[in-house]
Amino acid sequence: MDTKFLESFLIVAECGSVAEAARRLNMTSAAVAQRIKALEIELGQELVSRVGRTVRPTAAGLAVQRHGPALVRAARDLQAIAAGDIPSGQLRLGATATAMTGLIPHITASLSERFRQIDYFLQPGSSVNLYHAVLAGELDAALIIEPQFPIPKAFGWSTIRQEPLVLLAPADLQVEDVYKTLAEQPFIRYDRNQWGGQIVDRYLRGHSLTVREWAELDALDAIAALVDRGLGVALVPDWAPPWPEGLRLQKFQMEDSEPRNLGVLWANSGPRIAAIRAFVEACEDFP
Structure with missing residues (x-):
């Protein structure tokens, strides 16, 4: 069969x-x-x-x-x-939307050059869903946002990218004070159900900032597109490129922000452990 x-x-x-x-x-x-x-x-x-x-x-x-x-x-x-110890077989991988476009192509291309016996199944999703898919054995590894709770000892974690929060503002908006801008302009919120969105929420609450929220979205590229059209400002992690083409945005890094840690979660054992370890190494070598 x-x-x-x-x-x-x-x-x-x-x-x-x-x-x-x-x-x-x-x-x-x-x-x-x-x-x-x-x-x-x-x-x-x-x-x-x-x-x-x-x-x-x-x-x-x-x-x-x-x-x-x-x-x-x-x-x-x-x-x-x-x-045996040669990385091979199907590697089942998950990745968030930004990791799927910004990291997965480079990492899998690099890995394929060295280990042609590996083939790939790629599943997009939220960090929450992909985390549970790895723990359930449905995925071998996933590029996700680091959870704010301990990871079980049977699984490994490696941070490969830290993404500080940035204020996105339309190109023609005069920004003299980022906090004043956040308080006065319509605010497009990064979904609080997402782990990255929870970092934004902690930042706003930690700085006692009240915003004029009118939308809450889970897609970062959609948020950037709305800001580009002058529909408000947003506080988002500075995710790995590519960003949507043609956007005219101002970007201001929030110096005192908690970064969004993007990394790889993997199972420490199983028949495909050689391929999993090769993938983790490729992730850690990401420039």
Whole structure:
């Protein structure tokens, strides 16, 4: 059995759409449908049924959906076990939105040059969700914001970038005093459900700053775009480039701010530990 066909079925079953599964797999819908059909022929059972525009697993499909992930993990682990201490197999990585664009391309390119036996599964998400995915064994490692609580001893942490808070202001706004600007201008808040947003909230409360908040967003590039259009100011971590192109912004570093620590969280054991350690080293070598 080709485990890639099984993985394709599991993604279709999860999202209930061949088109959405194709988008996630970077394939055509026809190619995904062919994989599902080939798997059905091999197993001798119909695995999915169409209901309108959605796809639902049949009874046989539900059984495969329950046991399939373990088979996929076992096949993935077997490749890494056979390679011994040579980094190989599929490395399942998570990254926040800014890390996915600013760090992951460089790090994985550097790693691929040295270890061509490694292939990658990349999952975007919030630091909170990715943290729990690593602890649950769903991901091998993740580039996230450092949590404000102790990390379990079975997992490792390494800070690779410190991002101070900066005030973003429109290009034509006269800023003589950053605190006065924060108090007087409409304020676009970085979502307090995000660990980075909680750093901003602590800064405002620690400096007894009252802001005229009108929006709260979890996407830093969207916040920067709103500031660019003159819709307010924002306090955000100075995240790794690239930033959205064409923005006309003023950026003022808050000298006394708590930085947002971006780092790598990983599992200290498992069949893919050689590949995980190679990834961590590549992260720590990031310029």
